[in-house]
Amino acid sequence: MKKEMLINVLQPEECRIAVLENDRLDELYIERKSVEAFAGNIYRGKIVNLEPSIQAAFVDFGVGRNGFLHISDVEPQYFRQGGYDPEEVMRESDEMAEAAAKRARDSGHGRKHAFKGGRPRVKPPIQEIFRRGDEVLVQVIKEGIGTKGPTLSTYISIPGRYLVLMPALGRVGVSRKIEDDDDRKRLKRCLLSLNPPKGLGFIVRTAGAGRSEPELQRDLEYLLRLWKAIVRRVKGSNDPGVLYEESDLIIRTIRDIYSEDIDQIIIDERESYEKAKDFLRMVMPRVVDRLKLHDGAQPLFHKYKLEEEIMRINQRQVPLPEGGSIVIDPTEALVAIDVNSGNFRGTDAAEENAFRLNMAAAKEIARQLRLRDLGGVIVNDFIDMRKESHRRKLERALRDAMANDRARTKILRTSPFGLIEMTRQRIRPSLKRSIYTDCPCCQGRGLVKTAESMSIEVIRMLALAVQNKHIERVTIRVNDEVAAHLNNKKRREVMEMEDVGKMAVQILGSEGLFPEHLEMDCRDAHGERVEIDS
Template sequence: GQDLCEYDLDRDMAYLLRLWKVIVKRLGKTNGPGSIYEESDMIIRTIRDIFSEDIDTLIVDQVDSFNRAKEFLQLVMPKYVNRIQLYEGKEPLFYKYNLENEINRIHRRKVPLKGGGSIVIDSTEALVAIDVNSGNFRTDDSAEENAFQLNLSAAKEIARQLRLRDLGGVIVNDFIDMRKDSHRRKVERVLKESLRRDRARTKILRTSPFGLIEMTRQRIRPSLKRSVYDDCPCCQGRAVVKTAESMAIEVVRMMVMAAQSPKASRITVRVQDKVAAYLNNKKRREIMHLEEACRVTVQILGSEALYPEHIEIDCRDADGNEIALRFMDEPTSGK
């Protein structure tokens, strides 16, 4: 209950008292061993943790879920039970209210701000970095006033995105530089006020000389991104892959090592199309020199189906027997 207002504590107390009365009634009606209480499902937990008087309507598209949600609202907040509605349309609920697009926007790195400007959110192992960009945002001839107004808008959107994405840990917000100390304090206050609705505990430091506001947010569960996405098998979550040139150089080094193997006669390389094209066009001289010097035949095969860092090298002797390449077991690219 730390940092919660009296209203929130009173609401929680009222819920627990009503719940206890329901449990006592169930105990009185139960003759033998049986369940009197169990952890709520996702719909009930969502209503319990998120629903408030600020929400005008709660729409449910399944009869069973609607009945459970209505019963729970009657228990927790009886005066708001008329705000829940059963959706009976044929069109999927998410498409009717354009929720699919809104969900997709949550995962975008760049979030536009009203009136211009944007924030860019990057998550790393150590922290979450949020950068405020001015773009074409203009409200006044004064650069200071423009920066101040943009930062106010960004502070509200940052608080909203932290809740939507469920980002936790250390968060560094890089706002547009402001010279006036009063403007810095105002941005800090707006950020704190915008985070009051957040059930996760937050701690916000004062603006640093570099215009950074550092903060921490309680990590309750894995972020929304982690719940929806896995790391890319091609780049292992780096969001970048090696260029065709760098991959070709790596492949040439591996072919040289394979050619040094005793009895090596034929080397077949399977890589992505662009890497194969680079090897066949830009590295043809080195490959021919390797074939002559080590008396081996080299074949380069490319495929669009392979990811950019894929390397597969097959080495055979004159009789077609496979020669094991120990260096291929060592961790490198996407072998």
């Protein structure tokens, strides 16, 4: 399988990174300098407000917009401020986890092994832990979306290439995604042999699978240097502000996305190329030769025929290779995805056709969710299938297709209505929200009133004007199509109103006015403007 990473930074305002699998766009990341990105940054914050009803605090962290800190994201060490012993809280939590695991083993349902050392299950009230003005060390875990501020956490994590530094953890561990037991034990031994400082926690990332001790040591030293710099900044000032900023999109993507199966990384701008080269020399010296500089006359994304595909990403309907399509409709509450058979033709067996189409749709749905960066609740309406075995295979296919997604996902079983509901972690606004703004004509509805509907509104407004005896002249400005409808199909009603109200009505149409534009100017005998109640 051929896999490439293309990085386009020729335009200084925007950075685009595409991951191609067999020359097909599989992942896309876009970041603009005009849009501030806070996710991953660490700040010194100050509690400015407490909301006991939702067990949350609002934190000023120095960016001009308060962040949201929920009690579930408060690290147990802060419990001391409310007179609670963190060790006692964690001990109670571990006992509850063990009891729940025992019940699961006895019943045969649920998680049979207790997960200890995680976040506490029982937490004290947030109003007993914090007071207004308290200082707190926070990390942005989710960008602000719309009117909502960024989501914060006191569980700090700083990612390296193979390790994640987690100060609150206080121990070493291995990512659950590394499933090989022998490798898990080896990695844990390697990490312990490096003698990480007491009180700091480290987790081996999925990318750390199979890595040698020197590679882990290099990453450990890099993370410790970062942590020492953060500690110095914490001691240096008391004002809310940034203590650590995440790397730019290029370094982040190489650090988090790059894997051994990527054959080459191509960058089209020399300064960014040199920066990426320095980073690779520091953390992955073995793969520096896979980094290439594109200096051809043809733009990088045009050479790989990506521009047209990127333009199609936000289209509502996505055709499937063998026929049929999926229709994606993001709403305020959820993302609805509908699978349509369309011109799909397989065998004569309807059940088999539905199964084949659904399996193809599952792969494309996973790809589109990654490309569009859609998150929250997602409801998939597949073609109905009668066989239980087909429904189970479809669920597995969707889970397998989502397995490589960096965002956390949870997929439920098929509902009685034939829907597969799922959630996908949302860290920042979707790609569509990042590059589009709401249409000023329809305010994002995607629909405008018909010429007939607007004509009816004009007639209603004229009926109000007729009631005012001071009005002698009315000028109406509308879209061309609305004006044509009024002059052709509503002319008699307009003339009757002119006679009843003893006024002159002038209808002006313009192509430059949007379809719902309605401007009514009423004047008296002296040319003075007269307002009417609408």
